[in-house]
Amino acid sequence: MTVLTPAQITRFQSxxxxxxxxxxxxxxxxxxxxxxxxxxYGFHVHYAMKANFNxxxxxxxxxxxxxxxxxxxxxxxxxxxxxxxxxxxxxxxxGKSDKEIIEAxxxxxxxxxxxxxxxxQVIDALAKKTGKTATIALxxxxxxDAKTHYNITTGLDENKxxxxxxxLPGCVDVLKKCSNVKMTGIHFHVGSxxxxxxxxxxxxxxxxxxxxxxxxxxxxxxxxNVGGGLGIDYKHPQDNPIPAFADYFKIFHENLRxxxxxxxxxxxGRALVAQSGALISRVLYIKNGIKKNFAILDAGMTELIRPMxxxxxxxxENLTSSSEKKISYDIVGPICESTDVxxxxxxxxxxxxxxxxxxxxxxxxxxxxxxxxxxxxxxxxVYSND
Numbered sequence: 001m002t003v004l005t006p007a008q009i010t011r012f013q014s015x016x017x018x019x020x021x022x023x024x025x026x027x028x029x030x031x032x033x034x035x036x037x038x039x040x041y042g043f044h045v046h047y048a049m050k051a052n053f054n055x056x057x058x059x060x061x062x063x064x065x066x067x068x069x070x071x072x073x074x075x076x077x078x079x080x081x082x083x084x085x086x087x088x089x090x091x092x093x094x095g096k097s098d099k100e101i102i103e104a105x106x107x108x109x110x111x112x113x114x115x116x117x118x119x120x121q122v123i124d125a126l127a128k129k130t131g132k133t134a135t136i137a138l139x140x141x142x143x144x145d146a147k148t149h150y151n152i153t154t155g156l157d158e159n160k161x162x163x164x165x166x167x168l169p170g171c172v173d174v175l176k177k178c179s180n181v182k183m184t185g186i187h188f189h190v191g192s193x194x195x196x197x198x199x200x201x202x203x204x205x206x207x208x209x210x211x212x213x214x215x216x217x218x219x220x221x222x223x224x225n226v227g228g229g230l231g232i233d234y235k236h237p238q239d240n241p242i243p244a245f246a247d248y249f250k251i252f253h254e255n256l257r258x259x260x261x262x263x264x265x266x267x268x269g270r271a272l273v274a275q276s277g278a279l280i281s282r283v284l285y286i287k288n289g290i291k292k293n294f295a296i297l298d299a300g301m302t303e304l305i306r307p308m309x310x311x312x313x314x315x316x317e318n319l320t321s322s323s324e325k326k327i328s329y330d331i332v333g334p335i336c337e338s339t340d341v342x343x344x345x346x347x348x349x350x351x352x353x354x355x356x357x358x359x360x361x362x363x364x365x366x367x368x369x370x371x372x373x374x375x376x377x378x379x380x381x382v383y384s385n386d
Contacts, residue, residue, distance in 0.1 A: 001237050001278050001360045002026055008384075009319050012356055017282040018299035020367050020381045024060060027276040027363075030242050031064045034272060037245040041253045041264070046090055048228055048269025049075040051364040054381055057273060058082040067110070069228075069267035073100030080107055090225070090267070092139065092187070098126060105132045113139045113187040113225070115162055117171050120178065127180035137185035137225055138163055138171065142206035144190045144199065162188075165210070172217050185223025185265075186210060192270060193231040197251055200226075204255035211257070225265040226252060232274045234313050237360040243271045270364040277363025279304050280319075280382075283355045284334065293329045295351050300333020301340045302376040304359060304366050308339045315360045316343055323350035331357070335374055 001023055012021075038045050046067035049058075053075065059082060062068075067088030068079035073096075079089050091104050092113035101123055104112065114120050114136045127134040141162035163171055175183060190203055203226060211221050230248050233240035248271075258264055281299035288294075306312035316331055326347045333340040342359060351357075370378055 001275055001358075002241055003238050004278075004319065004358065009356065012280055012319070012382075015280075015382060016380070017280055017356070018297070018303055018379050019280055020054075020303075020362065020379065021278045021280050021358075021384070022054070022057060022363065022381060023276045023278075023384045024056070025384055026241055027057065027060055027273065030272055030276065031061060031066070033242050034245045034268065035064055035066075037249045038266065041249055043249060043252070044088075044263060044265045046088065046265060046267045047084075047272060048267050049079055050368065051269030052273045052277070052366075052368055053078055054367055055082065056381070056383055057276075057363075061272065067265075069269070073097070073103050076100070076104050076107065076109060086110070090137075090265075092189075092267075098122070101126050102130060105130055105134060108132075110135065111185065111223070112136045115139045117163065117167060117174055120171065120174055120181065124178035124181045132180065134181045136181050136183050137187040137223055138183065139187040139189070140165065140168070140210055142188050142190065142203060142210070144202045144206055168210075168213070172214075172219065175219075183219060184221070185225055186214065186221055187225040187227065189227025189229065189267065191229050194229040195231040197247060199229075200248070200251045201255050204252060208257045220261075222262055223265055224256065224258065224262055225267070226256070228266055228268040228271070230268060230271040232271060232361060232364075234361050235315060237275050237315055241275045245271075274361050274364035277361070277366055279359040279362045279366060281357045281359065283351055283353055283357060285353060286351060293327055295329040295331050295348070295357075297331065297333055297342070297357060299359070299379075300335040300376075301337065302333075302335060302371050302373050303379060304342070304362055305369050305371070306365055307342050308337075314342065314362065316346060316348075317358045317360070318348045318351055319356040319358050321349040321351055321355050325350045327351070335376075 046069040047061050048069045062083035068084040070076045070091050071093040080086050086107045087110050089109040090111045094115045123134050139162040141164050214221050281297040285296040301308045327350050328345050330344050331342040
């Protein structure tokens with residue numbers, strides 16, 4: 001999120017809160033930066049729909065030539081509806097239903113990322129039943145530690161995602177018996193919010209070895225899909241609004257062994273949209289206690305659940321207080337849960353009822369994870385270019 005101007009803050013004061021605010025200029029700049037660096041090496045990027053499926057946001061992304069990475073049947077349909085070409089849509093997810101698979105087959109999507117041997121057999125049977133041939137990539141668990149929060153790590157043997165390497169020989173035997181699937185690639189995704197870029201170097205080493213093994217089995221791999229996971233700077237969103245795409249893609253260019261007939265695909269979500277969003281809320285009450293001071297907002301875990309779900313950090317700023325006095329507050333929401341806490345012991349300028357507060361970096365996993373708990377209802381989105 002770029003620095004909010006006095007004019008924007010004045011505009012916010014006249015609006016009903018809470019609301020999601022999207023800086024579409026920053027979104028455009030982020031997408032262009034990513035596309036420029038990916039194109040430098042001929043890499044293909046699919047936007048991970050689960051990060052944010054706000055229609056205005058999707059409309060901007062689809063116009064930049066990205067594909068779509070989907071993890072549900074409704075995401076697949078939404079991607080095509082919003083202008084992502086079906087032949088650039090990939091469908092991942094550890095629990096695809098028969099209905100979702102059949103609907104995706106009917107749309108002739110680019111690829112299914114298959115996460116188990118049993119799923120491979122199910123897709124083959126459904127493709128045969130519907131007279132289709134499904135293009136697939138096998139999602140393989142590389143057992144690479146993403147060095148991120150445990151709850152968003154996906155590439156270890158203990159995680160539910162992907163096919164373990166010990167299963168690959170049996171998987172190849174099943175694959176040879178499938179008449180209605182065409183395997184073109186291998187797929188990996190080791191986790192989210194990865195800031196230690198050495199993780200991606202380890203991933204490249206794993207991909208190189210696994211790709212060589214498949215080709216030794218007589219299976220030509222044309223797509224190397226290395227997933228996503230590039231993190232953002234939650235602590236300093238205004239200083240670093242655009243991730244280091246150049247460093248990220250350079251690692252894969254230098255460490256991935258790519259043959260002349262192979263293409264490298266990525267699935268980025270958070271890195272593309274997170275910093276373009278903020279949750280704008282109003283202070284309802286101040287409760288000054290013996291042990292704690294509470295600033296109670298009109299936004300809560302129903303609008304942004306990340307801090308409550310896995311203790312995620314978001315920068316919080318009082319937009320309207322001019323006080324030079326600093327006070328430590330617990331920033332909490334109105335939900336009837338003790339876990340409805342955005343931040344504890346946060347030093348802010350002295351805060352009053354009616355002050356506007358910005359919670360930054362909510363463009364990813366903010367609006368998409370909203371709920372109607374307490375019959376709250378979903379809140380509006382406001383855009384920078386309105």
